[in-house]
Amino acid sequence: MTFLRVLAMILTAFCAAAVSPAQADDAALRGIIAKFAETGNYSQTRAIVAELAASGDPAVAGVLNALADGDVHVRTSDNQVFITKDAGKITRVFDPLTGEALGEEPKNLFEKVKVNNSLRRAVRDALSSLTLGSADPAKRLQAARTMFASPDAASIEALDAAIGKERDAGVKAALEAARAASVLISDLPDDEKRGAVERLGARADRETLSLLKAFAERSKGDLKAAAERAVSSIESGLAFWAAAQNVWYGVSLGSVLLLAAIGLAITFGVMGVINMAHGEMVMIGAYTTFLVQEVIRGTAPWLFDWSLAIALPLAFLAAGAVGLAIERGIIRFLYGRPLETLLATWGVSLVLQQTVRTIFGPTNREVGNPSWMSGSFQLGELAITWNRLWIVVFALAVFAALLYIFNRTAWGLQMRAVTANRRMAASMGIRTPWVDAFTFALGSGIAGIAGVALSQIDNVSPNLGQGYIIDSFMVVVFGGVGNLWGTLVGAFSLGILNKFLEPYAGAVLGKILVLVVIILFIQKRPRGLFALKGRAVEA
Amino acid sequence: MRGMLGSISRRISAGLLAVGLVAGGPALAQEDTIKVGILHSLSGTMAISETTLKDVMLMLIEEQNKKGGVLGKKLEPVVVDPASDWPLFAEKARELISVDDVAAVFGCWTSVSRKSVLPVFEELNSLLFYPVQYEGEESQRNVFYTGAAPNQQAIPAVDYLMNEDGVERWVLAGTDYVYPRTTNKILEAYLKSKGVADEDIMINYTPFGHSDWQTIVSDIKAFGAAGKRTAVVSTINGDANVPFYKELANQGVKAEDIPVVAFSVGEEELAGLDAAPLVGHLAAWNYFQSVETPENAEFIEAWKTFIEDDNRVTNDPMEAHYIGFNMWVEAVEKAGTTDPDAVIDAIVGVSVPNLTGGTSTMMPNHHITKPVLIGEIQEDGQFETVWETSGLVVGDEWSDYLPDSKDLIADWRAPMSCGNFNVATGKCGGKGVN
Numbered sequence: 001m002t003f004l005r006v007l008a009m010i011l012t013a014f015c016a017a018a019v020s021p022a023q024a025d026d027a028a029l030r031g032i033i034a035k036f037a038e039t040g041n042y043s044q045t046r047a048i049v050a051e052l053a054a055s056g057d058p059a060v061a062g063v064l065n066a067l068a069d070g071d072v073h074v075r076t077s078d079n080q081v082f083i084t085k086d087a088g089k090i091t092r093v094f095d096p097l098t099g100e101a102l103g104e105e106p107k108n109l110f111e112k113v114k115v116n117n118s119l120r121r122a123v124r125d126a127l128s129s130l131t132l133g134s135a136d137p138a139k140r141l142q143a144a145r146t147m148f149a150s151p152d153a154a155s156i157e158a159l160d161a162a163i164g165k166e167r168d169a170g171v172k173a174a175l176e177a178a179r180a181a182s183v184l185i186s187d188l189p190d191d192e193k194r195g196a197v198e199r200l201g202a203r204a205d206r207e208t209l210s211l212l213k214a215f216a217e218r219s220k221g222d223l224k225a226a227a228e229r230a231v232s233s234i235e236s237g238l239a240f241w242a243a244a245q246n247v248w249y250g251v252s253l254g255s256v257l258l259l260a261a262i263g264l265a266i267t268f269g270v271m272g273v274i275n276m277a278h279g280e281m282v283m284i285g286a287y288t289t290f291l292v293q294e295v296i297r298g299t300a301p302w303l304f305d306w307s308l309a310i311a312l313p314l315a316f317l318a319a320g321a322v323g324l325a326i327e328r329g330i331i332r333f334l335y336g337r338p339l340e341t342l343l344a345t346w347g348v349s350l351v352l353q354q355t356v357r358t359i360f361g362p363t364n365r366e367v368g369n370p371s372w373m374s375g376s377f378q379l380g381e382l383a384i385t386w387n388r389l390w391i392v393v394f395a396l397a398v399f400a401a402l403l404y405i406f407n408r409t410a411w412g413l414q415m416r417a418v419t420a421n422r423r424m425a426a427s428m429g430i431r432t433p434w435v436d437a438f439t440f441a442l443g444s445g446i447a448g449i450a451g452v453a454l455s456q457i458d459n460v461s462p463n464l465g466q467g468y469i470i471d472s473f474m475v476v477v478f479g480g481v482g483n484l485w486g487t488l489v490g491a492f493s494l495g496i497l498n499k500f501l502e503p504y505a506g507a508v509l510g511k512i513l514v515l516v517v518i519i520l521f522i523q524k525r526p527r528g529l530f531a532l533k534g535r536a537v538e539a
Numbered sequence: 540m541r542g543m544l545g546s547i548s549r550r551i552s553a554g555l556l557a558v559g560l561v562a563g564g565p566a567l568a569q570e571d572t573i574k575v576g577i578l579h580s581l582s583g584t585m586a587i588s589e590t591t592l593k594d595v596m597l598m599l600i601e602e603q604n605k606k607g608g609v610l611g612k613k614l615e616p617v618v619v620d621p622a623s624d625w626p627l628f629a630e631k632a633r634e635l636i637s638v639d640d641v642a643a644v645f646g647c648w649t650s651v652s653r654k655s656v657l658p659v660f661e662e663l664n665s666l667l668f669y670p671v672q673y674e675g676e677e678s679q680r681n682v683f684y685t686g687a688a689p690n691q692q693a694i695p696a697v698d699y700l701m702n703e704d705g706v707e708r709w710v711l712a713g714t715d716y717v718y719p720r721t722t723n724k725i726l727e728a729y730l731k732s733k734g735v736a737d738e739d740i741m742i743n744y745t746p747f748g749h750s751d752w753q754t755i756v757s758d759i760k761a762f763g764a765a766g767k768r769t770a771v772v773s774t775i776n777g778d779a780n781v782p783f784y785k786e787l788a789n790q791g792v793k794a795e796d797i798p799v800v801a802f803s804v805g806e807e808e809l810a811g812l813d814a815a816p817l818v819g820h821l822a823a824w825n826y827f828q829s830v831e832t833p834e835n836a837e838f839i840e841a842w843k844t845f846i847e848d849d850n851r852v853t854n855d856p857m858e859a860h861y862i863g864f865n866m867w868v869e870a871v872e873k874a875g876t877t878d879p880d881a882v883i884d885a886i887v888g889v890s891v892p893n894l895t896g897g898t899s900t901m902m903p904n905h906h907i908t909k910p911v912l913i914g915e916i917q918e919d920g921q922f923e924t925v926w927e928t929s930g931l932v933v934g935d936e937w938s939d940y941l942p943d944s945k946d947l948i949a950d951w952r953a954p955m956s957c958g959n960f961n962v963a964t965g966k967c968g969g970k971g972v973n
Binding site for chain 1: 581583586587590591703704705715743744745746748749750751753754755757760761765766778781782785786788789790791794795807808810812813816818819917923925
């Protein structure tokens with residue numbers, strides 16, 4: 001085995017020397033690149049990509065990357081090929097091989113070399129063999145992963161060479177996995193393959209699983225047994241991660257429910273106002289985020305990553321002010337008349353929706369994700385997206401802040417006092433109408449900041465609020481009216497329940513089942529999970 | 540409460556009045572203007588898509604009036620708001636036809652709204668031009684389908700992925716209602732006829748406005764990790780698309796690995812999100828704003844001027860209205876009257892230019908000929924055409940891939956004049972309308 005490997009290394013070194021960068025000369029590469037001007041369809045373009053890749057010269061990586069990004073253009077006047085970058089009405093022109101800037105020219109002189117998905121894939125595969133020797137470990141890792149995803153027996157030698165040189169442990173592991181994947185489909189002797197199966201058995205992802213499954217099908221004897229053992233160990237690992245994933249998705253859905261419902265937990269839960277316009281407060285928060293981002297885009301683009309932080313207080317104030325106006329203007333006349341409150345607030349919600357539709361138009365508004373809320377990171381086999389993670393953190397922070405206000409501040413004390421016994425509170429000198437107004441404004445403001453978070457994962461459209469109103473009531477009623485902790489526990493248990501049902505029952509049936517569960521639960525415990533006890537209940 | 544009763548009794552009396560007027564004789568038809576009904580939701584969930592179509596109709600009517608109207612008369616738009624409420628569509632259609640006495644109606648978006656107005660148009664014998672791609676399995680005498688039938692959108696898209704991209708495994712993801720369910724039924728039958736195995740097809744439905752796509756996207760990822768090229772065919776409708784694409788991007792699903800081809804995502808939908816992470820995902824339509832033809836350039840220019848906003852985009856259903864409206868104008872000129880029966884007879888065979896450089900023709904099955912374009916999403920939210928049919932495709936109302944509709948054809952010319960003629964039994968009738 002060692003002998004073979006040494007031989008392979010020598011061979012690789014030999015090959016590398018034969019087509020070393022120094023020897024693939026500039027003019028020849030430029031000749032190949034110039035063919036982009038003549039290409040008429042994707043398969044011709046693909047042939048050129050293959051030819052460039054075969055040169056083995058890392059210098060072509062630039063033009064290949066640009067091609068995948070749609071930045072390779074042909075100047076129509078003289079059929080010259082360039083890399084270009086859009087800059088408004090003009091375009092910046094670069095040399096395709098050296099990347100040297102050649103100045104700026106009008107955009108309409110250039111025609112794009114068209115690319116589609118299969119071409120982009122061809123470019124990516126071609127780049128992986130070119131960047132295997134890159135100085136940047138991230139690029140090497142990317143190359144190794146690409147080669148793992150599309151294993152090829154012919155690349156084993158190159159991989160061996162790369163593994164020999166590799167210092168970075170993570171990249172080395174990825175390279176070895178790519179090599180093992182390639183060995184499985186090669187003609188190498190059985191003990192090589194056995195080593196590869198062991199090597200892959202230590203991984204626990206779906207790609208490996210399907211590789212090993214396919215291998216188990218076509219192999220025989222103890223090799224097949226080894227592969228099957230590896231398959232079953234990976235499968236049990238994946239089952240654990242699948243459960244972990246459901247819990248995480250449930251927590252994430254729960255945090256969204258919590259955010260949507262927590263404002264309602266105050267207006268409905270604490271004050272007892274059936275507030276159908278609650279969803280519209282969320283919408284107002286989301287539109288505030290949109291406005292903030294618009295202003296930032298227009299005046300101070302470097303602030304974009306801070307846009308959500310800036311939007312938070314503004315959304316709180318905007319939604320809170322609207323809430324205050326609704327309480328002072330409508331709801332205070334309707335205390336103690338729940339049906340009329342329901343109808344009136346529903347009317348308010350329609351008015352708010354149509355107002356927003358008139359001002360901002362019926363179409364969705366684009367709210368961008370700041371860079372720290374885009375993408376995901378890998379935790380074992382779990383892809384955790386940053387936006388969901390931050391929303392979980394944010395929901396818990398809002399909950400904690402609200403709990404503090406309720407239990408540790410004078411205002412919170414007054415709110416609780418008014419809820420518990422209005423007349424007693426009034427005779428103690430509390431101005432109950434203003435406590436009502438500001439409690440309602442607080443609930444609305446909290447809904448507004450929920451809107452800032454929800455704008456990151458949902459559409460910002462006039463209908464935004466409608467999607468959350470039912471869920472919010474569900475959470476508050478399930479958790480127990482008048483209890484913040486109930487809302488927290490209710491939101492997370494509904495979220496997790498939903499996510500465990502979804503893979504089996506599907507999204508539609510899952511939702512229905514959750515509703516059925518809640519209805520049954522309410523039959524058993526009409527006051528929800530955490531029932532409020534005492535005089536307030538009877539009042 | 541009194542207000543509600545008042546409005547109901549007003550409505551009843553308006554209805555009675557209308558009946559009286561219609562019975563009163565044709566004197567009413569002799570007016571200086573020809574009224575054109577516009578039946579698109581301006582509020583509620585569908586307002587997001589339909590408001591644009593109302594505006595484009597107003598623009599087309601205004602332009603036609605500048606050219607001198609139709610039959611020497613000016614056109615007068617009558618706009619009503621069915622508010623995304625399906626039964627209200629039927630009510631408003633009735634109002635347009637019997638109270639406002641419109642010559643034709645341009646409207647509807649969702650299939651359920653179309654199904655809701657069908658009996659009204661049949662009963663009152665008026666014309667409906669329906670501009671949205673739909674599931675087929677229908678052909679009605681009073682309706683003209685200017686959007687795509689499944690064979691003008693879904694099937695070519697699947698063909699493209701299968702032949703050009705080597706896709707072997709399919710996720711059919713849709714919103715849970717009639718259009719995705721029927722389309723997916725046709726696609727499933729089609730894929731199986733092409734030799735795709737059961738375990739290589741995954742079908743998934745989600746409710747309207749679904750926003751938590753984490754589980755489904757990770758399922759798609761897992762499904763795509765089986766070592767075969769995988770693609771998602773998406774009939775996800777409306778608002779749910781934005782969070783779906785956001786989740787795809789965040790979970791790192793790239794178009795090179797698992798492309799998504801969508802039938803309901805156009806320029807207008809993309810205007811609501813940051814398109815950068817979506818580059819390379821596909822859509823199949825009969826029109827893209829990016830198509831470079833003189834007609835299209837003129838149309839875009841006219842639209843931006845009319846709507847007074849340089850950032851507004853054009854999309855496929857707008858083109859369908861453009862074609863449908865011009866066909867109606869031509870048919871009315873040809874018939875010399877706006878009488879529905881005469882127009883129905885005159886419109887079959889009428890050809891008008893579409894915006895992609897060809898000519899669309901109204902076929903006897905009340906569907907039109909269209910080119911099929913597959914486009915990849917670009918960073919600016921526009922599409923780049925990566926493939927198109929070499930010629931125009933005739934809309935096929937009854938799918939050839941479903942067992943109970945493959946023998947049916949529609950031909951509204953005399954003497955057949957049937958929407959569901961069964962070629963096996965030689966009789967008119969069977970599944971569907973009538």
